[in-house]
Amino acid sequence: MAIQVPNQSEKLAVVTGSNSGTGLWAADGLAAAGATVIMAVRTVEKGERARREIMDRHPEADVRVRRLDLADLSSVKEFAEDLLRDGKPLDILVNNAGVMMLPTRHETADGLEMQIGTNFFGHFALTLRLLPALLKAPAPRVVTMSSSNLRDIDFNNLNWERDYDANGAYGQSKLADLLFSRQLARVADQRGWSLLSLGAHPGNASTSIYDNGTQLDGGKPILALRIGWKITPRHSAEAGAQPEVYAATQPDVVQAGYYGPRFGLVGRPTPAKVPDKGKDARVAERLWQEAERLTGVSLEALDL
Known part of the structure; x- marks a missing residue:
């Protein structure tokens, strides 16, 4: 059962990876509540199909599709x-898009390992570049999707040039997302911004993210991981989107809050326990510095 979303009329939201899975349902929930939603997707045709799905359910919704490839920093x-040229305040940014469990190592257009390059570095660059629009809004929120599968950050092998491991690379990218959400909250507080930065995780949601990832290797999955993912308790993609929708809209959220399913893998959204590795402010600050270096996007270069 979907949560009750407060009225989002007059708000502008961007949801990455919203042509399918949790992103589609996050866009649907925000649009149904009255927000103008920009579906930021890599393939516009898929985005338009998803937009029609939302419009079929909510004919009065204001939903638009724009191309965004997080694996290409020029995109x-x-x-x-383009969004900044529109001149409108951005109330909600949902960093939802991701790739998962690529059986072999692939690189982004900028030479970054594909999972951390897409899931973290792409969203880092996007968020910083959109800060001028976010800070025009009276109470902006940035929600970054993490995961219950987290691995330590290895600064000596951040891009997995050696000993590539599909599960490790995914888990590292998702810890990077959680650390980023909390470091952005610290930066906002230090600078006196009204921006709330929040993290969320979907539990074990039934989406196509795993199959989409294996397409880069001809559809060859890592069998043990695939079986493990399939046999653990899971819920629908709509249910998996609820924690990020909760974080994006509910009045009781707190700065640097983390939200997930009540029972860890499944259930209604609720505040989630932040693992110890997600609380390390020194690692988060170092990761931010590395992200600025590797993406070429920094706070100091922005007109804020």
Whole structure:
């Protein structure tokens, strides 16, 4: 059962990876509550199909599709510049898109390992580039999707040039997302911004993210991981989207809050326990510095 979303009329929201899975249902929930939603997707045709699905359910919704490839920093720059040219405040940014469990190592257009490059570095660059629009809004929120599968950050092998491990690379990218959500909250507080930065995780949601990832290797999955993912308790993609929708809209959220399913893998959204590795402010600050270096996007270069 979906949560009750407060009225989002007059708000502008961007949801990445919203052509399917949790992103589609996050866009649907925000649009149904009255927000103008920009579906930021890599493939516009898929985005348009997803938009029609939302419009079929909510004919009065205001939903638009724009291209964004998080695995290409020039695409991130182009998307952000187009949005900033619109001149409108951005109330909600949902960093939802992701790739998962690529059986072999692949690189983004900028030479970054594909999972951390897409899931973290792409969203880092997007968020910083969109800060001028976010800070125009009276109470902006950035929600970054993490995971219950987290692995330590290895700064000596951040891009997995050696000993590539599909599960490790995914888990590292998702811890990076959680650390980023909390570091952005610290930055906002230090600078006196009204922005709330929040993390969320979907539990074990029934989406196509695993199958989408294996397409880069001809559809060859890692059998043990696939079986493990399939046999654990899971809920629908709509249910998996509820924690990020909760974080994006509910009045009781707190700065640097983390939200997930009540029972860990499944259930209604609720505040989630932040693992110890997600609380390390020194690692989060170092990761931010590395992200600025590797993406070429920094706070100091922005007109804020």
